Amino acid sequence: MNKSSSSSSSSSSSSNSKSKFISENVFKFQNHEEFEETPTWAAVVTVLGYAILSALGWLRDFLRHIGFEEKKTAYDPNPKDFVPLYQSYECFYTRNLYTRIRDVFNQPIASVAGAEVHVMERLSDDYNWTFKFSGKKIPSINLGSYNYLGFAENQGPCSEEAIKSIEKYGLTTCSTRHELGTQQYMKELESLMAEYLNVEDCIAFGMGFATNALNIPTLAGKGDLILSDKLNHVSLILGARLSGATIRTFDHNDVKDLELQLHDAIIHGQPRTCRPWKKILIIVEGVYSMEGSLCKLPEIIAIKKKYKAYLYVDEAHSIGAIGPRGRGVVDYWKVDPNDIDIHMGTFTKSFGSAGGYIAGKKTLIDHIRIYSHSACYSSSMSAPVVLQIISALNIIMGRDGTNDGQKRIQQLACNVRYFRRQLFDMGFIVYGNDNSPVVPVMIYMPAKIAAVNREMLKRGCAVVTVGFPATHLTESRVRFCLSAGHTKEMLDHALRAMDEVGHLVSLRYSKQNPHLRWHDLNRADYDKEYLSLN
């Protein structure tokens, strides 16, 4: 299955630690990515687990069919001779596997989704078919929300700006960008974002998912080729499908496979007619949210230049969270932003707001302004949402006169290193790049998905556990999202909880690293590193 790849680039020369930007010796550029292979016995047991669950599912379905057991699903209000809305096999997974552990997904919260969150307790007395709220709120450390720079706050300069804007602009314009929906703050946001990314122009939309799904069709069409990474997000796949272009996938982050596909595509041309392709678009993501891996940008850019293809980078999880100045993978790899044709990203994760953007050359953005489905038919962005982004950007860029922005970026980088290293050293299998704030820890077996989530919640940590179909069948994982808002105490609490749960549920699968308990680790070592970085 998977490989472990590590390449450490030259660490930048140590410079004056009082420099305006994050000092280089704090951010030693070490690019190490690892995906330890699944132990065979774990894979076998996992498949066996799913087989047992499926068999039980069939048995239960049979019992329901003969009337021995009560059917708990809702009834179709239409007469019986209508074609059934759902095929029975489509819902098999939902009925028999998902419902058993339904309480760990869609957990409602009752507070701001910051570093700490209040999870609303739900009780079920019919095995998760229906829920009742007990009214109790469980205060937990939030390791599930996308809050990389800690801007999900209900106090502070950003919320104040948002509140002021509600008074001044109302909540919406009720109009599209092509008609009467362009306000001054939109122009301000777009020029600020273009400056942040160091490109010519930028356009912003109200939803990140829609930014991909509704704009890729304006960039590619029939007769074009889209080469998309196997693990790309659903919105990218939907956008590529709606465009009408031919889609081919290359293995995840595999630069050789990409080159091979490009090479063959140009030589053989379009299928059947053998006409040359009109253009080729490569779509990759900055940070992959389920794997924690970073895309190999310099190599991909070299290939794209060699074969004259266009590059689309989706920085949903990397903008603000990666790079010494928080400018995303472009900043991390120190490449020229003009080498990437289309920069795309979202404001949901690092800016504590909502929406997406596309940035690049002015000709590209003008084209999108005219032909984007979103610009022509959707309401423009809401004022408080935009003002939150603008004030967050000002803080990150240091324009508010403080170095709060840099402190946040630094804090995130420290937290990431601290957390990842200790998980690794305890013997868990942790996927992804050492610098990625997305930390997936493998758990493999289906029953453990629920066990880990419930046990961590008991210990005051709200985590996200994912299984099939969001991931491969045998690769269920618990995915931590770190934040600049997490303090060292919170991380220690989380690590202790993970240590206990890992022991209880047997999550230490690593064959490369020894299996250690948290108190066995050399605390002084980690503490020293954390404090020196901070």
Add this chain to the structure above:
Amino acid sequence: MGSSMTRGDIENLATDFYGLLESFKHAPLYHISFEIFLVLAVIWLVVFRKPRPIEKKLTEKEKQDLIDEWQPEPLVPSVDPNHPALNVRVLDGIVGKTVEIDGKKSLNFATFNFLNFVGNQRIADKAIQAVQKYGVGSCGPRGFYGTIDIHLELEERLARFFQCEEGIIYSYGFSTIASIIPAYSKRNDILFVDEGVHYAIQKGVEASRSHVKWFRHNDINDLERLLAEQEVLDKKIPKKARSIRRFLIIEGLYVNYGDICPLPRMVELKYKYKYRIFMDESVSFGTIGQAGRGVTEYYSIDRQKIDLISSTLEYAAGSIGGFAVGSSFVVDHQRLSAQGYCFSASLPPLLAAAAIEALNIMEEDNTLLFETIMEKSKRLHKKLLSIKGYIISGDEISPLKHIRLTHAFNTIGRLEEIVQFAQTRDITITVARYLNDEHLLPEPSIRLILNVEMTDEELEFLCAVLQEALVKVTT
């Protein structure tokens, strides 16, 4: 039949033949063997040899040449800098009943602000409270701690407002119906879609990859014809037909035309031909019906008969986002299969709070607000009809109307002139904008939208300005 051969001819023939054989006997061996070889070669060539295919393997150099020669098209074609989308009006304030453009206040008939909730103080206060409690963003999709108690409250309130079992909210109006259709309708299913539906529905239909049967806009006879044809086809493949789902996709009040769908007849046909109805009530939510519940209330049809009603919070409710209501059987499925719901961050809590407050206002006022807007729409319709030279499209109770010039005159250029003239007289209106790849591009028009708080005098003024503009444009 040729000429009869005489005995002498036959004797000559035999002699010649004999002579040939004799000559063979006397010929040298190499001569005979060469002759035999030639004969055999001819036989082989004719009978046995097949034409050899031309070799298609390329050499490395040829491959490299192909790569070097290939030139892609530019990423985007060149754009016209005078395109209206690149020269929009930039505003800087509340876009409510009046809007300030270039320092002058004008009456706003251009934005979808039907109930004038934009700038409403109660809604603004609730939104501010929500920011102080929850911050701005929700920081995650619904499945991963993005479900906030305020979302659950809004879903429950919407379901209660429409008297349905369950509601579900989306964070973007466009994505609502565009995610709903592919969640239910798959490759083998059939969609009967009105030709005049708006773009988001067209995208949803495209994403579903189902068989689409378009019927003429609001033409119930055309729909019946298609349904009857399908029934005939079904009889030929009865077993397969039992697993093909059918859906009727319509709008309550069409954004592109302003007219209401013939719902009662469509519901009758539903039980005759066994399809499910998905109705998009973006414009009719909050504007049609005694309590603003839309076209079902207007026609007094039981809402349980419509399988799913989808709508948007971006028009009458004065917020952002979209929603769908229906029976739990139908709506719950979207929580795991609608892409715009599962894979996207949830609605910011302040916008959900604003929508809840909008619902509060709508429920408090009960019938007054909606009676007023229907009444004013009728009055506006009458006034507009009295201006000669315009073709008014839309139902009389519809708060959204399309105005066109008479056929030969109706160009975007002239309509833009009317819009510009109106702006000089402090009336803001807009030409309806579409993308060229609509399924059925509507004729150019000015989209007039009525705000419930417009007074009679203001409506009179609007008509007067339109009259003046007409004179200016047609001379």
